Amino acid sequence: xxxxxITFPGSCDDHDVFDSLKFELxxxxxxxxxxxxxxxxxxxxxxxxxxxxxxxxxxxxMARFSPxxxxxVKFAQSGGLVLGICNGFQILCEAGLLPGALVRNTDLRxxxxxxxxxxxxxxxxxxxxxxxxxxxxxxxxxxxxxxYADAGTLEQLRRNRQILLRYVDGKGxxxxxxxPNGSVENIxxxxxxxxxxxxxxxxxxxxxxxLLGSEDGAKIFTSIAAAWAQKAGAHV
Amino acid sequence: MSEARAEKLSVPAVTPELVASHGLTADEYQKIVKALGRExxxxxxGVFSVMWSEHCSYKSSRYYLKNLPTEGPHVLQGPGENxxxxxxxGGLAVAFKIESHNHPSFIEPYQGAATGVGGIxxxxxxxxxxxxxxxxxxxxxxxxxxxxxxxxxxVVAGIxxxxxxxGVPTVGGECYFDECYNANxxxxxxxxxxxxxxxxxxxxxxxxxxxxxxxxSKTGRDGIHGATMASESFSEEKEQRRPTVQVGDPxxxxxxxxxxxxxxxxxxxxxxxxxxxxxxxxxxxxxxxxGGCGVELDLSAVPLRESGMTPYEILLSESQERMLxxxxxxxxxxxxxxxxxxxxxxxxxxxxxxxxxxxxxxRGEEVANIPIxxxxxxxxAYQRPATRPAQQDQxxxxxLSTVKEPKDLAAAxxxxxxxxxxxxxxxxxxxxxxxxxxxxxVGPGADAAVIRVKGTAKGLALTVxxxxxxxxxxxxxxxxxxxxxxxxxxxxVGARPVGLTDxxxxxxxxxxxVMWQFAQVIQGMRDxxxxxxxxxxxxxxxxxxxxxGTPIYPTPTIGMVGLIEKVERMVTPWFKAAGDIVxxxxxxxxxxxxxxxxKWVHGLTRGxxxxxxxxxxxxxxxxxxxxxxxxxxxxxxDVSDGGLAVAxxxxxxxxxxxxxxxxxxxxxxxxxxxxxxSESQSRIVVSLKEENIDRLKETAARHSVxxxxxxxxxxxxxxxxxxxxxxxxxxxxxxxxxxxxxLK
Numbered sequence: 001x002x003x004x005x006i007t008f009p010g011s012c013d014d015h016d017v018f019d020s021l022k023f024e025l026x027x028x029x030x031x032x033x034x035x036x037x038x039x040x041x042x043x044x045x046x047x048x049x050x051x052x053x054x055x056x057x058x059x060x061x062m063a064r065f066s067p068x069x070x071x072x073v074k075f076a077q078s079g080g081l082v083l084g085i086c087n088g089f090q091i092l093c094e095a096g097l098l099p100g101a102l103v104r105n106t107d108l109r110x111x112x113x114x115x116x117x118x119x120x121x122x123x124x125x126x127x128x129x130x131x132x133x134x135x136x137x138x139x140x141x142x143x144x145x146x147x148y149a150d151a152g153t154l155e156q157l158r159r160n161r162q163i164l165l166r167y168v169d170g171k172g173x174x175x176x177x178x179x180p181n182g183s184v185e186n187i188x189x190x191x192x193x194x195x196x197x198x199x200x201x202x203x204x205x206x207x208x209x210x211l212l213g214s215e216d217g218a219k220i221f222t223s224i225a226a227a228w229a230q231k232a233g234a235h236v
Numbered sequence: 237m238s239e240a241r242a243e244k245l246s247v248p249a250v251t252p253e254l255v256a257s258h259g260l261t262a263d264e265y266q267k268i269v270k271a272l273g274r275e276x277x278x279x280x281x282g283v284f285s286v287m288w289s290e291h292c293s294y295k296s297s298r299y300y301l302k303n304l305p306t307e308g309p310h311v312l313q314g315p316g317e318n319x320x321x322x323x324x325x326g327g328l329a330v331a332f333k334i335e336s337h338n339h340p341s342f343i344e345p346y347q348g349a350a351t352g353v354g355g356i357x358x359x360x361x362x363x364x365x366x367x368x369x370x371x372x373x374x375x376x377x378x379x380x381x382x383x384x385x386x387x388x389x390x391v392v393a394g395i396x397x398x399x400x401x402x403g404v405p406t407v408g409g410e411c412y413f414d415e416c417y418n419a420n421x422x423x424x425x426x427x428x429x430x431x432x433x434x435x436x437x438x439x440x441x442x443x444x445x446x447x448x449x450x451x452x453s454k455t456g457r458d459g460i461h462g463a464t465m466a467s468e469s470f471s472e473e474k475e476q477r478r479p480t481v482q483v484g485d486p487x488x489x490x491x492x493x494x495x496x497x498x499x500x501x502x503x504x505x506x507x508x509x510x511x512x513x514x515x516x517x518x519x520x521x522x523x524x525x526x527g528g529c530g531v532e533l534d535l536s537a538v539p540l541r542e543s544g545m546t547p548y549e550i551l552l553s554e555s556q557e558r559m560l561x562x563x564x565x566x567x568x569x570x571x572x573x574x575x576x577x578x579x580x581x582x583x584x585x586x587x588x589x590x591x592x593x594x595x596x597x598x599r600g601e602e603v604a605n606i607p608i609x610x611x612x613x614x615x616x617a618y619q620r621p622a623t624r625p626a627q628q629d630q631x632x633x634x635x636l637s638t639v640k641e642p643k644d645l646a647a648a649x650x651x652x653x654x655x656x657x658x659x660x661x662x663x664x665x666x667x668x669x670x671x672x673x674x675x676x677x678v679g680p681g682a683d684a685a686v687i688r689v690k691g692t693a694k695g696l697a698l699t700v701x702x703x704x705x706x707x708x709x710x711x712x713x714x715x716x717x718x719x720x721x722x723x724x725x726x727x728x729v730g731a732r733p734v735g736l737t738d739x740x741x742x743x744x745x746x747x748x749x750v751m752w753q754f755a756q757v758i759q760g761m762r763d764x765x766x767x768x769x770x771x772x773x774x775x776x777x778x779x780x781x782x783x784x785g786t787p788i789y790p791t792p793t794i795g796m797v798g799l800i801e802k803v804e805r806m807v808t809p810w811f812k813a814a815g816d817i818v819x820x821x822x823x824x825x826x827x828x829x830x831x832x833x834x835k836w837v838h839g840l841t842r843g844x845x846x847x848x849x850x851x852x853x854x855x856x857x858x859x860x861x862x863x864x865x866x867x868x869x870x871x872x873x874d875v876s877d878g879g880l881a882v883a884x885x886x887x888x889x890x891x892x893x894x895x896x897x898x899x900x901x902x903x904x905x906x907x908x909x910x911x912x913x914s915e916s917q918s919r920i921v922v923s924l925k926e927e928n929i930d931r932l933k934e935t936a937a938r939h940s941v942x943x944x945x946x947x948x949x950x951x952x953x954x955x956x957x958x959x960x961x962x963x964x965x966x967x968x969x970x971x972x973x974x975x976x977x978x979l980k
Contacts, residue, residue, distance in 0.1 A: 009491055020674060054486075112668055
């Protein structure tokens with residue numbers, strides 16, 4: 001499986017995703033430059049966290065216009081796997097690949113802390129290796145991670161079972177204190193209707209090593225790799 | 237040319253008033269005249285005023301700083317460069333430094349703190365090192381002072397705003413509150429970077445004819461020294477007063493960081509230096525000074541943010557996110573193409589010359605011509621008078637018989653845990669990205685932060701420390717303890733110190749009592765560094781932290797870095813499992829002078845700080861380190877502010893998810909409050925499996941360190957027989973919410 005990780009100017013977690021995939025999980029991975037067109041064969045494109053173009057405008061608002069995004073949109077439309085983490089999630093929303101928006105945290109402050117996440121759906125490549133109701137622990141770190149969508153969109157998300165992750169407490173309850181940013185319905189991650197584009201605010205790449213406190217993030221990456229392998233195997 | 241001529245005509249005449257308003261004394265002015273062999277022009281006066289400022293020249297502190305030990309077998313770069321560099325083996329080295337941004341942060345807390353972080357980051361990547369961890373040391377006025385909340389919120393948001401955006405984790409720090417900082421807060425920022433030993437860069441200019449290249453942001457009028465005076469004399473009608481606080485742009489700095497590190501992989505650079513304080517002037521003249529050459533700058537080539545800037549303004553601007561480099565001739569286009577990729581300016585603005593002069597041209601005319609030596613090596617240095625304050629004896633008097641011991645010591649402990657100095661700082665560090673770069677093994681809240689060194693089995697431990705109340709009561713002992721405690725914090729996680737960086741925050745050096753404090757603190761630091769074997773590799777002095785003649789407490793901040801050979805052996809301060817035995821290394825004495833207990837519970841700042849014997853200190857640290865090497869310990873925690881009771885409480889409640897109770901029995905023959913809250917030095921609380929007790933005793937005996945089994949971990953109560961018994965949950969609730977409650 002070939003992973004591509006995009007470096008936008010201001011990306012901070014591009015190398016973290018790269019390192020975790022390569023050194024913790026032994027995956028084949030390449031860094032991609034925002035000014036280039038998307039070229040080459042990739043099986044999953046990752047849009048990493050950071051502050052693309054400084055995010056002085058709305059988060060992700062500039063990045064959606066970068067040259068490489070044209071190719072990413074086409075890649076997604078043709079069924080390619082796209083994973084947006086934090087700033088990457090914001091960019092995917094700005095680019096229209098995912099519904100809704102990420103707005104300023106309700107307490108108006110940047111928040112960095114470990115959170116518990118509950119797996120809500122497992123029929124996606126991103127979560128098929130996990131169990132419904134399973135709880136993962138990994139950090140969030142963002143100033144604008146409050147997920148918002150209007151009532152109609154939310155209804156659609158629920159109906160299509162596109163809500164993949166919710167912030168919960170240690171016991172699995174989606175309580176207010178467990179919600180680090182005020183996201184509607186404690187939503188931490190969603191996928192598109194076709195289930196091949198996934199955006200989440202927490203950082204799986206920061207939770208791929210026992211030494212660093214959690215390996216739960218690796219479970220998302222390995223789920224993707226396993227789903228891809230299964231699909232690739234089926235095609236052979 | 238007519239425009240140029242018009243502006244040239246408006247240059248003010250150099251009068252005694254103008255000299256004084258540049259902060260230069262009459263004597264210093266005479267020195268300038270002697271160095272030049274003539275009167276300086278207006279631009280030259282500006283250049284001298286910044287280069288001879290306390291900030292750039294260390295004119296009051298150099299005499300004392302030279303007493304600090306700066307050498308060691310692993311030191312690759314000591315003080316005098318952008319940052320110190322220490323070898324950590326395997327072809328790798330670490331570059332680190334701490335720096336103050338106190339005054340700007342008081343005027344504009346967000347931008348002041350943000351640009352403080354930006355400045356220290358540049359100091360690190362200038363050396364060729366990739367910044368991988370930051371810490372900060374903050375001092376604010378009383379938590380109840382009306383400005384404190386605003387200042388704290390702004391400073392924390394500024395540090396986060398810059399550090400988070402540039403992608404360097406903030407992994408630790410400290411924050412204290414005291415009335416002495418009501419009108420002078422302290423913001424000290426520390427950053428560490430990692431660099432290949434053969435790719436270390438320094439700020440040196442060499443090779444006549446080599447190009448001087450300006451990279452990064454454009455130059456504006458922000459942060460110009462004496463901007464007010466200058467703009468009023470220039471064009472009275474339209475110039476507005478500019479704030480002297482710079483505005484940070486972390487996004488541009490992120491690009492600058494990546495572009496510089498990419499460039500450093502190539503073989504084009506001779507020397508590189510951050511344009512920090514005194515901007516283009518200091519970076520170019522200091523590089524020429526180190527290289528023993530001269531430099532010629534064409535100011536007309538400098539990329540400008542606004543029109544109509546004068547040579548004076550261009551030379552003195554402190555616009556952020558700029559670097560100056562000296563490159564090999566012929567590499568100009570290759571360098572430009574790298575900066576083009578990152579959408580940054582890279583412009584040749586001068587040449588290295590052989591005349592050892594600092595020369596600046598503007599539109600073909602020479603506007604400054606000064607011997608480099610006069611700006612660097614021959615800048616003034618003073619041995620200012622130092623006098624022990626008359627009230628020092630009185631300050632140190634403390635008759636404990638007049639300090640009533642509280643009947644309810646459990647209540648006193650609860651009160652202490654709600655002190656903003658001891659309460660959890662989570663409200664602060666939650667606003668910092670602690671994880672980016674995926675190295676953080678132990679983040680904020682422990683004795684020291686621990687990061688892994690990728691590609692090796694090693695870890696680095698980082699801490700910032702300083703107790704200014706001790707320094708106020710006895711600056712010598714305070715200086716010793718600042719260094720000793722930093723090293724002890726490293727020992728608690730299993731790290732051996734490799735070097736330290738200091739940020740010395742004091743009042744006015746023109747006040748002999750402040751100068752005495754300074755001299756005493758340095759002496760104390762020197763003795764501690766020598767005995768504990770820690771070289772000083774970089775640092776910064778911040779004087780003039782005073783308002784209306786009242787200085788802050790002398791506040792040396794020690795940033796110390798330690799090496800852990802096998803990072804998986806590191807130890808955290810928190811109790812791990814019921815049944816583990818709790819042991820105190822070291823001895824508790826009746827020492828309440830200068831303690832947090834005396835201040836917060838009794839409202840007293842007096843007495844002598846706890847005594848410290850450096851040989852004992854060293855022995856305790858070695859015993860702890862060897863016990864960790866042998867994997868005997870499950871936790872280790874330094875006993876410091878708040879004493880043994882607070883240290884034990886932190887062991888119980890410090891871990892966010894696993895609070896654990898403890899049952900302690902003490903048999904101290906001293907008054908109850910002292911047995912709980914005395915801040916006796918050279919003590920470490922450890923916990924371990926019962927089967928390891930004998931081996932710990934052997935290790936401690938080898939170093940003649942007292943070992944006292946004081947209790948066992950377990951249950952959900954915090955018990956110190958017969959003085960305190962409280963539910964763990966109650967302590968945790970108080971400690972974890974006290975600071976946030978004050979900041980609502």
